[in-house]
Amino acid sequence: MTTVCALCLKVPRGEAESTRKKLLELGLLDIGRRIRREDDIVLIPVLSRQAEGLGHELADEELEVREVLETDYRKVAEVPDGVRNRLPTSFDIIGEVAIIRLDDDIVAHADKVGEALMETFPRLRTVALDQGVKGELRVRDIRVVAGAPSTETVHQEHGVRLKVDPAKEYFNPRLANERMRIASLVKPGEKVVDMFAGVGPFSIMIAKHAEPAVVYAMDLNHDAVEHMRANVQLNKVTTVVPLEGDAVELLSGIVCADRIIMNLPHSAREYFADALTKLNMGGTIHLYVICERDDIDRIAVDMSVEARGMGMRIGLERIEELKTYSPSMSVFALDVRLLDWC
Numbered sequence: 416m417t418t419v420c421a422l423c424l425k426v427p428r429g430e431a432e433s434t435r436k437k438l439l440e441l442g443l444l445d446i447g448r449r450i451r452r453e454d455d456i457v458l459i460p461v462l463s464r465q466a467e468g469l470g471h472e473l474a475d476e477e478l479e480v481r482e483v484l485e486t487d488y489r490k491v492a493e494v495p496d497g498v499r500n501r502l503p504t505s506f507d508i509i510g511e512v513a514i515i516r517l518d519d520d521i522v523a524h525a526d527k528v529g530e531a532l533m534e535t536f537p538r539l540r541t542v543a544l545d546q547g548v549k550g551e552l553r554v555r556d557i558r559v560v561a562g563a564p565s566t567e568t569v570h571q572e573h574g575v576r577l578k579v580d581p582a583k584e585y586f587n588p589r590l591a592n593e594r595m596r597i598a599s600l601v602k603p604g605e606k607v608v609d610m611f612a613g614v615g616p617f618s619i620m621i622a623k624h625a626e627p628a629v630v631y632a633m634d635l636n637h638d639a640v641e642h643m644r645a646n647v648q649l650n651k652v653t654t655v656v657p658l659e660g661d662a663v664e665l666l667s668g669i670v671c672a673d674r675i676i677m678n679l680p681h682s683a684r685e686y687f688a689d690a691l692t693k694l695n696m697g698g699t700i701h702l703y704v705i706c707e708r709d710d711i712d713r714i715a716v717d718m719s720v721e722a723r724g725m726g727m728r729i730g731l732e733r734i735e736e737l738k739t740y741s742p743s744m745s746v747f748a749l750d751v752r753l754l755d756w757c
């Protein structure tokens with residue numbers, strides 16, 4: 416603990432909070448020192464003698480120095496300046512785990528970057544390097560570079576708690592608002608299918624914030640389904656039914672739904688016809704697609720043509736570019752409604 420002799424106001428205890436707020440408003444509060452109490456007097460550090468205008472005695476007293484934490488991890492990273500300039504300004508935090516991507520030619524500095532992140536964000540328990548999302552199960556290839564070796568954690572979004580291990584199952588914290596948007600569309604009594612549910616973030620958000628009759632939550636990844644079952648318990652939701660297996664096979668065993676979520680952006684488009692056959696008239700499919708930005712209108716037309724070939728007319732109610740995937744590609748969210756037979 417470091418103390419210094421600092422200028423402060425001596426304020427009776429009962430007036431301390433209102434005086435602190437007033438000093439803050441006036442830009443006279445010294446946030447680099449800690450407030451100290453002495454019996455019924457509170458010593459509030461100030462930046463200038465102008466503070467005397469508030470009607471309290473000024474004094475020079477020993478006050479503890481407050482460590483002002485650096486909030487930019489790049490400034491504390493022990494890396495050459497040429498590397499520092501290329502460190503990413505944004506990264507994902509899943510629960511207590513930070514996931515960071517680095518270009519191949521600076522990846523050798525990952526340990527130092529991890530240490531800097533741990534230092535800057537004291538809530539972090541682990542920092543892991545993202546080496547790409549791979550395979551059908553969309554699991555990230557990650558390597559822990561700082562902190563505890565386990566990457567299992569509990570992530571919170573919009574009042575939902577999700578147990579997840581990003582080394583074993585896909586989870587994208589950046590979709591929290593999109594999940595909330597879908598939950599807000601669900602009407603009481605709807606039957607919902609979440610075809611590619613992962614650890615259950617869409618399904619549990621819906622069960623928590625809406626009143627569906629049931630949400631069938633499917634995934635091929637055993638680890639994800641195990642965590643989904645745990646998340647159902649953790650959030651005390653009763654309408655989510657986790658199902659392990661291939662979504663197209665599982666679809667054949669369930670009744671038609673009012674809403675189907677297809678969050679498998681690299682290939683969900685291939686399963687569109689399977690989903691459409693299981694949709695109630697007037698129901699909606701939420702389809703996520705990664706494609707060239709110039710291609711999205713053509714994809715939308717293709718879907719209408721495919722539906723017409725099945726004797727159905729669909730309406731594209733909404734297309735939103737959710738995030739950039741590469742210089743020319745983006746992830747799009749499409750809301751598709753089944754309008755009638757044709």
Ligand SMILES: C[S@@+](CC[C@H](N)C(=O)[O-])C[C@H]1O[C@@H](n2cnc3c(N)ncnc32)[C@H](O)[C@@H]1O
Pocket residue numbers: 551552553584585586587590610611612613614615616617633634635636639660661662663678679680
């Ligand atoms: C992009 S992730 C989305 C997970 C989750 N919806 C979320 O928002 O975090 C796609 C998920 O689909 C699952 N998956 C891939 N192919 C599948 C299939 N044929 N049937 C069921 N699940 C599948 C993967 O295991 C993965 O968890």
